[in-house]
Amino acid sequence: MALALPRPHRDDIRIAVGGLLGGVLLWALGLHPRAPSAPVVLCAANWAPLVPLAVTAACEPLRRTRPRFALLVGTLALTADTVTVGNIATVVLYTDLMYAAVLYGTPASARRIPWITGLLTVLGGVVPAALWRDPAALLIGVGIGVVALAPAATGWVVRDHRDAAEAARLRAEQTALLAEIDRTQAVTAERARMARELHDMVANHLSAIAIHSTAALSIDDPRTSRDALTVIRENSVAGLAEMRRLIGILRDSSGDLEPTATPTLDGLSALVEGARTNGLAVRLDADHGPMPEPVGLAAYRIVQESLTNALKHAAPGAVRVRLRQAEDTLHVQVTSPYLPGDAPRAPGSGSGLAGMRERVALLGGDFTAGPVAGLWSVRATLPLTGTEGDAL
Template sequence: MSIPRLRALPAWQQDAVIALATWVVGVLVYASGIHRLVTAYDHAPVWVRLLELTALCGLELLRRWVPGALLLATAVLAVDIGLGPSLPVVVIYTDFLYAATLYGSRRTSRVMIGVAALSVVTVLAGVLLLGQEWRTAVLAAVGTLPFVLTPVWWAANIRQQRDIADAERANAGQLAKIAELDRRAAVAAERGRMARDLHDVIAGHLSAIAIQSEAALSLSDPQLAKTVLASVRANSVSALAEMRAMIGLLKAEGTSAETTAPARLAELSRLVESARASGLAVKVESTVDKKVPLPTAVDLTAYRIAQEALTNAAKHAPDGGQVDVDIRHFDGILEVQVRNEVSHPPPEAAHGSGTGLLNMRERADAVGGTLTAGPSGEGWLVRAELPVGPPEGTAR
């Protein structure tokens, strides 16, 4: 049987194959008479040697699972040495040393390493003290010690490599878990961002639709009513388009999907026209050069803040109220200001949940900017400062 096929077997089957092969080789060695390690010292018949061999091969089936298998094998080795050491028993015993070091507990493995080191000192001291011819005794010890040192060193090295591999696998598992947690956090953050987008877009359009529809119901001029209803339809179509794009993004996980381009300040005129159709007098001043592109995230953030501020102005400003939109780019800052008059008392429909203001602050924080909102004179002011870097062509 080849080594790869043997390794593919379950552990107990591997041990059975090894034990059977060892027993067969041992029988052949005893039958050939080349088993004697000390030629002049052999007082056991072959059947006793075969009995020792069978006992050791039977214990090999337990060496991986039973910690006491090494002690039983040591007892067999002691009997064999008493009868005259034989090659098969000594060789098989090295497998028990190997198995105890590799498969035993960590404490057992450390003990085996210590025993192997101690055996070197003990054997050398013994042969020097008891040997009649010290040169011969030392040569015999040097020839015997590898049977103890080699299997223990080999098993300890394999165990160390296996522990390193286990540690690497554990680290890889931890890294994979961390990566999965990071992915989930990123998905949650992205869903939160999309929820804010959806709130800003739909709330803005629906608020404009509600206000413009109310205004259309009170108009007696058919042409003016038609203009207002056209703005209502435009807001409805925009809301549906934005919602379809958002749903497409949610459905397109891991696939390519056609989506609409993100809104930019270049499209601010649509918001202004919608606010004017709601009955507001909107004045816009901007120093932003449309030919100089802004960072996409900042451009979208500025647009959404202006959208939310105009939506709130439509809710809180009186009919025909003045709204001033001021957008400036200076010293690496994009400043967006929306100032509007406030009704006294505010209309019942104007009371909201505060989500819009929170979303504006979160958007500004996300790009490293700041946002303030509060009373300003007789009105309300929303002011955002978003870092974009110096305009092109500005001296540094």
């Protein structure tokens, strides 16, 4: 199956037609670059310049698709033109083929052709002058330089600028692509951060509301219902306050609002007291000093989420929260009674453990969660130095 050649460019066809018509016009007017050695009469010899002209013009449509082949055939046609009275249009078309061979040819051709034409220019001037001992012979080299070296050098300069512009365009596209990737990653990271923050803030309150509303509906006792409704109201108000704060931060496009209520380890006592109000028997054992804000926030959220899970899943018994600071590390452990197979007392999304693991990973720490000796244990080791992540 024969391969179809690429279609020539419209401009190349126009150049070929224009050059051919111009050469025919010059021939018809008798304008030749070289005078005939004998009187010119209307005979077959007068048609000789038209053959190289036609061949060179036929090469023009190939100047982009087959530049080396076009230059080779054009060179043979120009050589044949030198043994006739010649045609200026043939020379002009040949210079365009030389230019196109450098501009559209392979990188190897673009490098070699200017060197070859330069060498031919020097040899074309020096050798005849040395052999004939006539300085006028140097004009041969000048002619070769004008016909071959000048268009080749011009093609090299244009190609170099074109390649530089293409490289700049590719770099700009790559920069834009990297910027878009960074933007997408930043948006994804921000969405994950807000999802963790929203889950940790609201899940505790909603879990308590679900559990106590179930108790109020299942136990026909006015006092129990009143106590449950009190806890439900407290958790509803606290949850709404947290939601309003978070929504206010999200809606503030200017960035003036800051999460001023960002919790720290100083609020653990209040967090534990709230868990006790919700029905958990919690013991807090904390021994730590001042620490970076991201570490404190991560530790607070881990304890908060662990208490929320204990409220939803834990069996009856004491929940213990331990915090120990050892040199440049903060150890957090929350243990709660655990009975495999028990259904949770409130529905969950299953994203709590993933959120805790993400917070610890952002700080470069270690996180484990699972049953240990009949207890559900959550352990986190948070480095106090070199915390480059955003614990939010």
